[in-house]
Structures are given as C-alpha cells and as structure tokens.
Amino acid sequence: MNNRFRYIFVGFLLTFLSAWCGLxxxxxxxxxxxQQVPDPTTGEMIPPIMSPLEERGRDxxxxxxxxxxxxxxxHPKRARNDVERGWGQRRTIAHDYMNQGKAQIGTMRTGxxxxxxxxxxxxxxxxxxxxxxxxxxxRGSIMPPFRFLFERREVGAEGPSPKALQIxxxxxxxxxxxxxxxxxxxxxxAYLQSLKLSQYEVPNAEAARIDTEIE
Amino acid sequence: MFLASMILLLVMLTLSFVTLLAFSQAAAxxxxxxxxxxxxxxxxxxxxxxxxxxxxxxxKYDS
Amino acid sequence: MTVEIQSEPVTPDEAxxxxxxxxxxxxxxDRAARWPVGIFIGxxxxxxxxxxxxxxAASIKMHDPEFLADNPWLTFGRVRPAHLNTVAxxxxxxxxxxxxxxxxxxxxxxxxxxxxxxxxxxxxxxxGNAVGTWGILRGDSTAVEWLEYPTYAAPFxxxxxxxxxxxxxxMIRNRPPGHIYISQWYIMAGFVWLPALYFTxxxxxVLAPVQAPAQPPINxxxxxxxxxxxFTPIGLEAIYYLxxxxxxxxxxxxxxxxxxxxxxxxxxAWNGMHHLxxxxxxxxxxxxxVVASIMMFIPVITVAINHHMTxxxxxxxxxxSPTLRFVVFGAMSYTLVSFQGSITAIREVNYVxxxxxxxxxxxxxxxxxxxxxxxxxxxxxxxPRLLEREWPSRWLIRFHFWPSAIGISIYFFILSWGGIVxxxxxxxxxxxxxxxxxxxxPYLKWRTxxxxxxxxxxxxxxxxxxxxxxDRRYRGAEPTLFSTKTPExxxxxxxx
Numbered sequence: 001m002n003n004r005f006r007y008i009f010v011g012f013l014l015t016f017l018s019a020w021c022g023l024x025x026x027x028x029x030x031x032x033x034x035q036q037v038p039d040p041t042t043g044e045m046i047p048p049i050m051s052p053l054e055e056r057g058r059d060x061x062x063x064x065x066x067x068x069x070x071x072x073x074x075h076p077k078r079a080r081n082d083v084e085r086g087w088g089q090r091r092t093i094a095h096d097y098m099n100q101g102k103a104q105i106g107t108m109r110t111g112x113x114x115x116x117x118x119x120x121x122x123x124x125x126x127x128x129x130x131x132x133x134x135x136x137x138x139r140g141s142i143m144p145p146f147r148f149l150f151e152r153r154e155v156g157a158e159g160p161s162p163k164a165l166q167i168x169x170x171x172x173x174x175x176x177x178x179x180x181x182x183x184x185x186x187x188x189x190a191y192l193q194s195l196k197l198s199q200y201e202v203p204n205a206e207a208a209r210i211d212t213e214i215e
Numbered sequence: 216m217f218l219a220s221m222i223l224l225l226v227m228l229t230l231s232f233v234t235l236l237a238f239s240q241a242a243a244x245x246x247x248x249x250x251x252x253x254x255x256x257x258x259x260x261x262x263x264x265x266x267x268x269x270x271x272x273x274x275k276y277d278s
Numbered sequence: 279m280t281v282e283i284q285s286e287p288v289t290p291d292e293a294x295x296x297x298x299x300x301x302x303x304x305x306x307x308d309r310a311a312r313w314p315v316g317i318f319i320g321x322x323x324x325x326x327x328x329x330x331x332x333x334x335a336a337s338i339k340m341h342d343p344e345f346l347a348d349n350p351w352l353t354f355g356r357v358r359p360a361h362l363n364t365v366a367x368x369x370x371x372x373x374x375x376x377x378x379x380x381x382x383x384x385x386x387x388x389x390x391x392x393x394x395x396x397x398x399x400x401x402x403x404x405x406g407n408a409v410g411t412w413g414i415l416r417g418d419s420t421a422v423e424w425l426e427y428p429t430y431a432a433p434f435x436x437x438x439x440x441x442x443x444x445x446x447x448x449m450i451r452n453r454p455p456g457h458i459y460i461s462q463w464y465i466m467a468g469f470v471w472l473p474a475l476y477f478t479x480x481x482x483x484v485l486a487p488v489q490a491p492a493q494p495p496i497n498x499x500x501x502x503x504x505x506x507x508x509f510t511p512i513g514l515e516a517i518y519y520l521x522x523x524x525x526x527x528x529x530x531x532x533x534x535x536x537x538x539x540x541x542x543x544x545x546x547a548w549n550g551m552h553h554l555x556x557x558x559x560x561x562x563x564x565x566x567x568v569v570a571s572i573m574m575f576i577p578v579i580t581v582a583i584n585h586h587m588t589x590x591x592x593x594x595x596x597x598x599s600p601t602l603r604f605v606v607f608g609a610m611s612y613t614l615v616s617f618q619g620s621i622t623a624i625r626e627v628n629y630v631x632x633x634x635x636x637x638x639x640x641x642x643x644x645x646x647x648x649x650x651x652x653x654x655x656x657x658x659x660x661x662p663r664l665l666e667r668e669w670p671s672r673w674l675i676r677f678h679f680w681p682s683a684i685g686i687s688i689y690f691f692i693l694s695w696g697g698i699v700x701x702x703x704x705x706x707x708x709x710x711x712x713x714x715x716x717x718x719x720p721y722l723k724w725r726t727x728x729x730x731x732x733x734x735x736x737x738x739x740x741x742x743x744x745x746x747x748x749d750r751r752y753r754g755a756e757p758t759l760f761s762t763k764t765p766e767x768x769x770x771x772x773x774x
C-alpha cells in the first residue's frame with residue numbers, strides 16, 4: 001500500500017468509524033441496558049418478562065416473516081393517527097421493548113400495527129381462525145393463510161377434538177375432518193396475546209432518561 | 216447517557232483531528248496536485264483520449 | 279506503468295511500439311482476470327434469475343394470498359426475504375465483486391494472480407448464499423431486514439470476502455507509483471466497508487444480540503449502509519471508469535469527484551436512522567440522520583454534474599453502445615433516487631411515505647434502476663474483453679434493455695403512487711384499514727407486471743451470457759453494437 005493510498009485508507013476508516021460510534025456504539029450504550037421499573041399504580045414490574053411459550057411464538061413470528069407486513073410501533077400523535085386508529089393508548093418508547101429479545105418493530109404496514117394486538121384483540125379463537133384463513137375473519141385481506149400451522153385430522157370414534165377450530169360452513173374442511181392448531185400456532189397466538197407494548201403508563205424516569213417526548 | 220455522550224464527543228474530536236492530520240499529510244504528499252492528470256491516467260496509447268472504446272474493440276485483439 | 283498523455287513527441291515507430299505494449303499489457307490483465315472475474319459474474323446472473331422468480335412469487339402473493347400458500351417454505355414472509363437476500367448478496371454483491379476486481383486490476387495495471395484463492399472465494403460466496411437462502415426458506419430467517427441469512431451462512435461469506443480483500447490489497451500494493459484513480463478509491467472503500475458493516479451488524483443483532491431497543495438502530499445503520507457504502511461505491515466506480523472509457527473523454531472535473539467521494543463517505547454512513555422516523559427513539563438519533571440525508575445533496579449533485587458534463591456532446595454514443603445505454607440510465611437513476619431519498623427523509627414527507635409501498639418502490643429505484651443497470655452495463659463491457667469474444671446477439675441485448683427499463687419504470691412510478699395513496703389514507707385520515715388494503719391492490723398487480731418485464735430482461739442477459747461462453751464462434755467477431763452503422767469518427771472534443 002504505497003504512498004498516497006495510505007491517507008485515503010485512513011479516511012475510509014475514519015468516516016466509517018465516526019458513524020459507527022454515533023449509530024452503533026451510542027445506541028448500544030444508551031438504549032441497550034434498560035431495567036424493569038415498578039408500575040406506578042399496580043406496583044408490578046414492567047414491562048413483563050416473556051414466558052417460554054411466548055418466546056417460542058415470537059420465534060415463529062420471526063421465522064415466517066410477519067414483520068414484513070406488520071410493524072410493532074405506535075407513533076406519536078403529531079406524526080400519525082396511530083392512537084386514533086386504536087393501535088395503542090400512547091406512542092411506544094424504547095423502554096417498552098426491553099424484554100422482547102429480538103425487536104420486531106418493522107418498517108411496513110401492509111397490515112395493521114401489532115404493538116398492542118394483545119389489548120385490541122385478546123381472543124385466542126379469533127387469532128387462530130384468522131391465522132388459519134384470514135378471509136374467515138377479515139374478508140378481502142391480503143394476508144396469506146397459515147394453514148400449515150394447523151393439522152387437518154380425521155374425526156375418530158371419540159368425536160371431534162376439543163381443541164378443534166369452530167370454522168364457518170363455507171371455509172370448513174370436508175365432512176368427517178376437523179382442524180386442530182399445532183403447538184406452533186398456539187405459541188404464536190400466545191405471543192400475539194402478550195403484545196401490549198404501550199399498555200402501561202409511561203415510566204417517566206425512563207422516558208426522560210433517553211430524552212423521548214411522549215406526545 | 217450523558218457520560219456516554221461526553222466520551223463520544225471526545226472520540227469525535229480525536230477523529231476530527233486525525234482526519235485533519237491525514238488530510239494535510241495527503242496534501243503535503245502531492246495528493247491534490249494536478250488532479251486532471253489523474254482523470255487522464257485511465258487512457259493510454261492503445262485507448263487514447265478521443266477514441267471511443269466500444270466500436271474499436273476488434274482492432275485491439277486482431278493486432 | 280501509468281502513461282503520461284502529454285509526453286514529448288515520439289517517432290511514429292516508437293508510438294506504434296508503445297501502442298503494441300499497452301495492448302499486450304491489457305491482454306495480459308484481462309486474461310488473468312478471465313476465470314476469477316468470469317465465475318463471479320456468471321454465478322451472479324444465476325442468482326439474478328433465481329431472485330427474480332422469488333420476486334414474482336412474492337409479488338403475486340401480495341394480491342393473490344392463496345398463491346402457493348400451503349407450503350411453509352413458500353409463505354410470503356419467507357419468499358420476500360429470500361428474494362431480498364438473493365438479489366442483494368447473490369446478484370448485486372457477486373457481480374459487484376467481479377466488476378470491482380476487474381476494474382481494480384485494470385487501473386492498478388496488475389494482473390490477478392490469485393486464481394485459486396479467488397475461485398475458492400467465488401465457490402464459498404455462492405455456497406454461503408445457497409445455504410443462507412435455504413436457511414431462510416426452511417424457517418431460520420433472522421427477520422432482521424437485509425440480514426436474514428442465518429448465522430451458519432455468515433462464515434462462508436466472511437471467509438470468501440477475506441480472499442477478495444487480500445487480492446484487492448495486493449493489487450493496490452503492487453501497482454506502479456503514480457495516480458490513484460477515483461474508481462480505485464471507491465472499490466477499495468467498498469471492499470473495506472462491507473465486511474466491517476456485516477461483521478458488526480451480524481455480531482450485535484444475530485450472534486450475540488444486544489438488548490432489543492438497541493437493535494433497530496443498528497439494523498438500519500447496516501441496511502442503509504449496505505446500499506450506500508457497498509452497492510453505491512461499486513456502481514459509481516463503474517460509472518467513473520466506463521463513461522470516460524467508452525466515449526474517450528476524461529471525467530469532467532476530477533476535483534468534483536474527490537469532493538463527491540468524501541462527502542459520500544461521511545454523510546452516507548450517518549443516514550440510516552431516517553428509517554426510524556416517528557419510532558420509539560430519542561429525537562436526536564433520528565435528527566442526526568435526517569440532517570445527514572439532506573447533506574447527501576452534496577455528493578449527489580457533484581456526481582451528477584460530473585457524469586452529465588462528461589456526457590455532454592457525446593450523447594450520440596448512446597445510439598450504438600449497449601454498455602453506455604445501461605450505464606447512463608443507471609447514472610441518471612442515481613441522481614433521481616438520491617434526491618428522492620433526501621426529500622423522503624424530511625419528517626413531514628416521511629409521515630406519509632413511511633410504512634408504505636412508496637419505500638419499496640424507492641429501494642427498487644436504487645437497487646435496480648441505479649445499481650443493477652450500471653452492473654449490467656459493466657458486464658456488457660467486461661465480458662467481451664475477458665473472453666475475447668463478442669456478445670452473440672444485439673437483439674438479445676435490446677431485449678434486455680427495454681423490458682428492464684420499461685419494467686422498472688412501471689414498477690417505480692405506479693408503486694410510488696400507490697404508496698402515497700396508501701400513506702395518505704393510513705396516516706392522515708380515518709379510512710378503515712381494510713379499505714386501504716383494497717385500494718392498494720391495483721398498484722400491487724401493476725408491480726407484478728413490472729417485475730415480470732424485468733425478469734424477461736434478466737432471461738435475455740442470462741441466455742446471452744451462457745451462449746457467449748459456450749459458443750466459440752463469436753471469438754474475434756465484430757463488436758455487438760445497437761447500431762449496425764459504424765459510428766463516424768468522433769468530432770473534436772470540447773476538452774483540450
């Protein structure tokens with residue numbers, strides 16, 4: 001690496017390093033070590049820690065790329081009408097995500113935001129039907145059906161499974177079969193039910209510490 | 216966060232200083248002399264300035 | 279040796295001898311590059327075609343959710359990242375390495391000697407892509423945008439890239455003293471930045487993830503910079519080399535190109551956080567990227583002036599040169615996509631366009647209309663010199679350019695419009711969500727049409743390439759130009 005190229009090379013490293021410090025190192029320092037805080041009213045530690053089942057559900061969410069159509073972030077009122085749409089009672093702040101393990105905040109809203117889907121639509125039956133075939137619950141949706149997370153079983157002598165979905169006539173499998181959610185489908189729904197990212201009162205100290213405006 | 220910002224500020228100042236140093240060294244070593252000659256350095260006798268390369272490719276390999 | 283153009287007059291015999299020497303040197307360089315560069319470019323075209331098929335599948339799924347819905351390997355959430363990664367790492371990066379190595383070898387005047395290690399690098403690189411794509415489809419995707427390849431694909435890519443870097447550094451070290459052309463800066467910068475980006479991001483997001491709130495900033499630092507500090511340098515480097523070479527005129531202002539380089543290196547690296555506008559982050563973090571995005575006007579305007587002023591007076595070369603047509607299309611798209619990017623980073627604009635198909639259209643303008651088109655042009659320039667053979671058919675090249683150009687235009691304009699409609703309805707009104715979904719479907723169908731046209735173009739270059747490689751008849755044939763008429767002797771140039 002003779003003569004002049006050395007200085008150019010130093011330049012490559014310096015420009016890169018400057019942004020590396022600002023956009024990698026600083027976020028890791030400032031946004032990478034949140035602690036749980038007690039809820040001002042109930043005293044419970046928030047945000048709650050995910051159960052193993054919910055974590056498994058999150059991994060299924062990741063494996064099937066839900067994030068490419070669903071964001072998990074509620075924006076402040078001055079930016080968008082997320083709050084008016086009922087996607088959360090307040091914007092989400094960095095602290096809300098501390099126990100998510102792998103952030104799925106997303107950049108696309110082909111489908112609605114899911115940051116607080118556990119509040120907005122807590123029904124497991126609804127979620128399972130929607131995953132099995134979105135047309136059942138949301139006519140005209142372009143979400144793909146996740147039938148591969150369900151098993152179609154022949155109804156034996158002991159009758160239909162207690163876990164079987166109650167599917168409306170025009171979507172139901174042929175006579176003598178029922179549809180049973182797999183473990184994966186149940187884990188995914190448990191994860192969706194756990195998504196209540198901005199359902200808590202803002203931990204004021206945390207918001208102030210990272211300099212985030214709530215409105 | 217405050218401490219982190221201060222450390223970062225220091226890092227940034229150091230980086231800026233190194234940048235200036237590298238820049239002045241590059242200038243002292245002739246990095247900014249006659250830049251247009253560098254623009255012309257990609258041409259040579261076989262592919263001189265003023266001669267499009269695409270239509271003339273065949274001549275190169277035939278000779 | 280770098281040959282001084284304005285040297286003292288020589289006798290005709292000496293001039294002829296020098297000319298012969300430089301022809302010999304060029305032949306030696308191109309022959310040494312034949313195998314390593316050829317294997318990178320050839321395999322990139324396979325990935326291009328595969329990635330296009332995934333793209334069409336994903337696009338159809340967007341308006342017909344029942345399409346291939348029952349196989350978990352082909353669900354939308356896996357096909358889409360598989361498409362992104364195969365085109366980003368399989369097509370753009372593989373071709374980028376090939377193009378970068380060839381131009382570097384020419385500019386350094388150093389023949390590539392690492393035949394074996396670079397061949398191994400190409401094999402490993404393709405293995406890494408294959409393993410990674412397989413991983414995504416089987417359900418091991420990391421769902422970190424632009425970094426979906428699971429960890430077991432990363433070692434292949436990093437080892438392979440190390441060989442590429444070693445070869446590149448040897449060429450830089452062994453080059454004769456003298457000028458360092460701007461393309462060499464861009465190539466070396468890209469070759470240094472990509473592994474640094476990948477290593478940091480893969481480590482902090484996948485291998486040993488930091489706490490979740492810190493992940494999205496690193497994710498978007500990476501995702502934006504892989505475009506800005508890898509695809510863009512390789513694309514610009516090719517433009518800076520090819521336009522002057524094809525029309526036979528040095529770059530308009532070399533000073534501007536230096537300003538362009540350093541402002542790009544500095545500001546682009548800070549751009550990523552504009553993908554998080556409105557997100558759960560402190561205002562300063564996002565503002566810094568908004569500022570850097572606006573500052574991108576500096577490198578973009580300098581590059582635009584430079585490329586355009588070089589082209590002025592030579593536009594007729596677009597009539598006959600396939601390479602130039604692709605490269606100029608790419609250079610113009612670069613200006614367009616960068617202006618659009620800077621404006622989209624303004625908060626008030628972003629409130630409408632974020633979370634919509636507008637962003638997808640924008641990224642295709644960058645990755646396809648700019649980067650891919652320039653790479654296509656470079657491939658059309660490099661391959662005849664590498665193989666000492668000509669492209670078999672000008673019709674196939676035409677049948678590449680027009681479907682690709684029309685396809686991306688349909689894709690970009692219609693999908694951007696759809697994105698604005700979607701964003702207005704979603705963010706600024708209380709239209710029920712399902713109605714917004716229904717309103718976007720026509721635009722999504724047009725996207726499938728645009729994407730199909732682009733794929734037809736890809737099929738053409740794919741056929742062209744392998745026809746050329748396997749059919750020896752084209753050795754030493756007349757150059758394949760669009761216009762059969764040999765261009766008249768170039769008029770005196772405005773340049774002194």
